Each structure stands twice: as C-alpha cells, then as structure tokens.
C-alpha cells in the first residue's frame with residue numbers, strides 16, 4: 001500500500017523540473033498537466049507508452065508520472081525504459097483499483113511510488129514534489145562529494161617541478177595497487193596530502209580515509225584507538241570501542257609518524273598487515289578487515305631498526321612501496337605557485353585582509369629561504385602576512401619582521417671591478433647571481449638569461 005501522505009515542508013519548495021506524464025487517454029493526461037504546470041514544472045504529455053519511451057530516449061526528464069495499465073507498451077515497460085536511461089529517474093505510477101499486484105511489482109522494479117485511482121491531485125503534487133526534491137538532493141550530494149574528492153586527490157597538490165611531477169606519476173600508479181605504502185619525507189613536506197591523494201585517486205575513494213598520529217597518544221591509548229576494546233577491557237573502558245582499523249574498513253588508514261609506534265603495537269600491526277585480522281583489546285574474537293595502510297615517517301627508519309626501536313619485519317613489510325616526498329628546498333621553483341595558492345586561500349579565510357599579492361621581490365626572497373619546516377612553514381608565513389599586512393601588496397619591509405630575509409648577493413660586475421676576470425668566470429658568477437636573484441628558480445633564471453636550464457645545471461656543477 002502507498003505510505004501515508006508526506007507531510008514535510010520540503011515539498012513546498014519550487015523546483016525547476018521537466019516532468020513526463022504518460023496516459024493513453026488524452027483527457028486524463030491533460031487533466032494532470034495543468035495543476036502540475038501550476039506547481040512550476042514543465043510538463044510533457046505522452047499519449048501511450050510507446051511515445052513515452054521515444055521521449056525518454058530523446059529528452060532529459062526529472063520525473064515520470066505514468067499510468068500503469070496501457071495498451072501495448074504499459075507502465076512497467078515505461079518504468080524499465082526510464083531506468084535504462086537514468087537509474088535515478090523517479091517514476092510514479094497510477095493504477096486502477098485492482099491493479100495493486102502489478103503496482104507492487106513496479107515498486108520491486110524500482111518505482112518511486114504508486115497512486116490508486118481515484119487519487120487527489122494535491123496528493124500527486126505532493127509526492128512528485130518530494131521525488132524531485134530527493135533527486136535534487138542526491139545530485140547536490142554527488143557534486144559535493146566529487147568536489148571534496150578533487151580537493152583531496154592529486155588536484156589538491158600544488159607544484160609542477162620535476163620532483164613533484166615524478167611523485168604524481170607514482171601516486172597515480174600506486175593508488176590502484178593494494179600493498180601498504182610508506183611515505184618518507186621531512187616534516188611539513190606534504191606526506192598527509194599524498195596519503196589522501198593515494199586514497200582518493202584509487203578504487204577505495206568511496207570508502208573512509210582515517211588518519212591517526214602515532215605520537216599523539218601514549219601506547220595503551222593508541223592500542224585501543226587503533227584496534228578497539230571491549231567493555232571492561234581495562235579500567236575506564238566503560239563502553240565498546242570499534243577501533244580505527246574497523247572504522248577504516250573498505251578504505252585507507254593513514255598512520256602518521258609510524259617510527260614512534262611502540263614496539264608491542266608494531267607486532268600487532270604486522271599481524272594485521274599479514275592476515276587482515278583485528279582483535280579488540282580484551283576480546284578473543286577476530287574480525288577481518290579490508291584496510292589499506294599508508295604509513296609516514298620523517299625519521300631514519302633504518303637507523304631505528306638498527307637501534308632495535310623499530311621491528312625489522314614490519315619495516316620490510318611497509319617498505320615494499322616507498323614514496324619519497326621532496327622537501328621544499330628540492331623544489332624551490334614551486335614556491336611562486338605555492339605562494340599564490342596560499343595567498344588566495346588565506347584571503348578567503350580572512351575576508352577583511354587587504355592583501356592581494358606579494359611583490360616579486362618578496363616571492364624571490366621566499367624562494368631563497370631555507371624552509372626547514374617545508375610547505376607548512378611557507379603556508380603559515382603567507383597566512384601571517386595576509387592577516388597582518390595593512391596593504392594590497394606585501395613588500396620586503398613587511399616580510400623582514402617575520403622572516404630572516406637573505407641579503408641579496410652583490411652583483412658580479414661589482415665584484416669584478418677590482419681586477420680582471422676571465423669572461424667564463426664572470427659568466428658563471430652572473431648565472432649564479434641570477435639564480436639567487438630568482439629565489440632559486442632556475443627555470444625563471446634561464447628564461448631571463450635566454451639560455452637553456454640544462455646550461456645552468458652544467459655551469460653550476462663546474463663552479
């Protein structure tokens with residue numbers, strides 16, 4: 001039986017939609033057309049199932065309202081045709097009293113709702129409105145999900161330098177494999193971003209991405225956080241905890257700072273990686289989970305293995321696929337693009353800021369800084385400038401209080417004034433000066449010098 005009338009207010013909202021009404025009695029179709037058009041929808045009429053099927057294949061509809069019993073092509077055929085062109089297209093059927101059996105069959109095949117004749121027009125309008133609203137919400141949800149995936153996939157990573165291009169290629173390949181991954185790289189270089197990209201670029205994207213920092217919790221807490229615990233497993237375990245491995249089922253578990261994981265937990269982690277079975281603290285039962293582990297570290301894991309602080313067997317298991325995330329120093333040419341990206345992001349977060357850009361001198365100075373804290377440090381500095389500088393363009397004097405701006409190197413011509421330098425030496429010094437002047441961006445320096453970037457690399461080696 002059709003359920004009770006929907007009473008929710010959301011059906012009141014007007015939605016721009018195109019509805020197909022199907023009935024082989026023209027008058028019946030016309031009778032429905034007007035009130036539905038009054039509700040704000042565009043209504044097409046099909047006189048019979050055959051015409052409806054043709055229309056469905058040639059136009060995009062948002063909902064179908066069809067009579068169930070029709071000559072030749074009936075409502076069930078219309079339903080099948082509608083679902084073949086768009087499995088989410090809501091189909092509502094009208095049936096005479098006595099046709100309930102086929103209406104039930106229609107519901108089984110995916111119809112949204114059925115009305116038993118005689119029905120009231122406001123009832124049809126209400127259910128149709130609800131179907132359209134559900135469809136709109138579903139589309140909206142899909143769009144949001146896709147946008148958030150793009151934000152989390154490779155699309156969220158900034159930088160076109162050679163090391164980053166190499167990394168993207170590897171991420172793309174590794175995302176589709178099942179083996180655990182070890183990410184290595186300095187603190188703040190973007191390891192978590194890479195872990196997310198591995199998740200969202202691969203087949204596990206619809207599943208959960210769960211991140212945990214192994215240094216954030218003391219051993220026993222980390223253990224129950226990861227593997228879960230049963231009620232009463234230890235003092236204070238007043239409720240059941242599923243654990244992050246179970247939460248990440250079907251997805252990815254990101255174990256940040258794996259080098260700091262206590263050795264007892266390392267043994268348990270190894271067992272899960274080997275047989276996929278998790279046992280909650282205080283429980284005898286095992287649960288099989290399907291989780292891809294991505295671990296990250298900025299430490300020298302080989303040294304920790306030698307010191308007996310990291311299990312060699314776990315290290316070998318994790319080290320099958322290793323990706324190295326380059327430090328910011330190794331990809332200085334990405335700094336201008338990162339600066340632009342973080343400026344735009346900070347502006348969006350601080351709408352009262354007047355800053356729209358950093359001057360080319362500031363960008364060049366940022367390009368020459370050492371960046372021990374990598375991208376995170378650059379991101380924080382840009383945010384500070386966007387919040388604090390009361391001008392549209394950030395100049396060098398704005399930067400000085402916030403960062404150790406390197407003194408510009410003297411121009412080689414000034415140095416050479418004292419004596420005579422062979423032309424080749426002057427050329428070498430000039431190339432070096434230009435690279436510094438461009439904040440380490442060799443591509444830009446090569447452009448300004450009118451030479452190939454490989455010449456810069458060669459001359460630097462000779463220097």
Ligand SMILES: Nc1ncnc2c1ncn2[C@@H]1O[C@H](COP(=O)(O)OP(=O)(O)OP(=O)(O)O)[C@@H](O)[C@H]1O
Nearest residue numbers: 156157158159186187188189190191192193375376
């Ligand atoms: N290529 C990149 N493009 C854009 N933003 C980046 C990039 N790399 C890093 N970031 C940003 O820099 C910050 C630090 O990155 P992330 O947390 O991924 O580093 P991490 O290597 O995991 O650091 P830690 O070792 O300290 O955990 C984040 O805000 C991240 O969004």
